[in-house]
Amino acid sequence: MKNKIEAMERVLNHHISGFHQYVLDAPAHLSFVSQSFCELLGLTEDELLSDEQDCYISRIVADDWKAYAGFLHRLSEKEQTLTLQYRILGGDGGIHTVSDTMVSERTKRGILVGSSVLTDITARKTEDASLDHMNDVSYGVLRYTCEKHPEVTYINNYMLDILRFQKAENGEMEDLELYKKNIYLMIPMEERRRFSRFLDRVYHSDKPIAGSMTILRYDGAKIRLFGWISRCVGSQGEEEFQCVCIESSERYYEKRGKEINNVKIPEQPQTRSGKKVYIRTFGYFDVFVDGAPIAFRSQKAKELFALLVDRRGGFVSSEEAIGFLWEDEPLSSVVFARYRKIALRLKNILEEYDISDIIEVSDGKRRLIVEKTGCDYYDYLSGREEYATLFKGSYLMNYSWGERTLGELMSELRVNIADGIS
Numbered sequence: 001m002k003n004k005i006e007a008m009e010r011v012l013n014h015h016i017s018g019f020h021q022y023v024l025d026a027p028a029h030l031s032f033v034s035q036s037f038c039e040l041l042g043l044t045e046d047e048l049l050s051d052e053q054d055c056y057i058s059r060i061v062a063d064d065w066k067a068y069a070g071f072l073h074r075l076s077e078k079e080q081t082l083t084l085q086y087r088i089l090g091g092d093g094g095i096h097t098v099s100d101t102m103v104s105e106r107t108k109r110g111i112l113v114g115s116s117v118l119t120d121i122t123a124r125k126t127e128d129a130s131l132d133h134m135n136d137v138s139y140g141v142l143r144y145t146c147e148k149h150p151e152v153t154y155i156n157n158y159m160l161d162i163l164r165f166q167k168a169e170n171g172e173m174e175d176l177e178l179y180k181k182n183i184y185l186m187i188p189m190e191e192r193r194r195f196s197r198f199l200d201r202v203y204h205s206d207k208p209i210a211g212s213m214t215i216l217r218y219d220g221a222k223i224r225l226f227g228w229i230s231r232c233v234g235s236q237g238e239e240e241f242q243c244v245c246i247e248s249s250e251r252y253y254e255k256r257g258k259e260i261n262n263v264k265i266p267e268q269p270q271t272r273s274g275k276k277v278y279i280r281t282f283g284y285f286d287v288f289v290d291g292a293p294i295a296f297r298s299q300k301a302k303e304l305f306a307l308l309v310d311r312r313g314g315f316v317s318s319e320e321a322i323g324f325l326w327e328d329e330p331l332s333s334v335v336f337a338r339y340r341k342i343a344l345r346l347k348n349i350l351e352e353y354d355i356s357d358i359i360e361v362s363d364g365k366r367r368l369i370v371e372k373t374g375c376d377y378y379d380y381l382s383g384r385e386e387y388a389t390l391f392k393g394s395y396l397m398n399y400s401w402g403e404r405t406l407g408e409l410m411s412e413l414r415v416n417i418a419d420g421i422s
Helices: 002-015 034-040 064-078 124-129 157-163 176-181 189-203 249-261 299-310 317-327 333-354 376-381 400-420
Strands: 019-021 031-032 078-091 095-106 112-120 140-145 154-155 209-216 223-235 237-246 277-279 286-289 359-362 365-368
Touching: 034 078, 034 112, 034 376, 064 078, 064 095, 064 112, 095 124, 140 157, 154 176, 189 209, 189 223, 189 237, 189 400, 277 376, 299 317, 299 333, 299 365, 299 400, 317 333, 333 359
Parallel strands: none
Antiparallel strands: 019 031, 019 112, 078 095, 095 112, 140 154, 140 237, 209 223, 223 237, 277 286, 359 365
């Protein structure tokens, strides 16, 4: 009997492509993962198995989350067999198209279990030109060194098209070699620090990390990219970063435009002056007074205000604020003097818009009086159904320190999607 069980485990682990099992009763979660499934994702069994959440959905491309959540929901309704095609981030850092066939059945103990076979069909989908899904998708691939000033070692044709490099009369790309020597020529000044910190996170991570950012085309225009960056080994055995990405400018700016044009305003004036204040944190940070954005003259003053919003009404001391605003600088009298100037500039701009009473100051500490403002972040956390779809996967994109809260929001979103709530 023991030999029979061991033989069965070998078959499930190695001979049935991507075999895994779900417990479909809420909260849906993986109960078994085969070796081939782990190898496809580049994750260990411990990283995938959890009784409290679905750890697999984080490896599915965000645009396919809703379809996959619906797939699990339909399987949980009754015993049946269903198949779904979707995209995942593989352990190699690439995007793979997979076919997932799952059979749901109830065990003797009354637990609804889904047994799934996952097949990588990326090559077949690429070859089948009649499939609209793949016709509409192209990927940029960029490899660069892990040095302090990364140099590009490989760039594919689609990435060249994204960046709009023009061919000279001799057929060579104008200034391409210059850009290869300094990847930061592709990164806007305001994004460079965030990009550097993101690379540091990737370097110390065992798996690819997804994200989005603004880059500069060769013609100077700014565009938006979404993708994954992973640490890999180059052809000569040296460490490199590999980025697999798609351009998301149209969707990003369309969505952002809708957000700006449809800013919610509290029904009743809440400031002393009767002005209506609304704060947007999902995406890029902005503050609106009676529907018009505040034109902050000091970006550090704006960042300080964002920090107060992130604290959700809690007091922030001078030392704490300095730690966020000037992360790489030690505390000193010079830095404290700089902070006092920034705090004064924030006070002045709020007074200019006649909304200074939304900030409370006590013994050098500051906090936002949340009752006097409207905010998408606070609305989302309220749990009310009408705000359930406000968060789309981005938070305080202007500031790297917002990634901590973003991580918490993403974890909650994945659980909600897996449970069929979103």
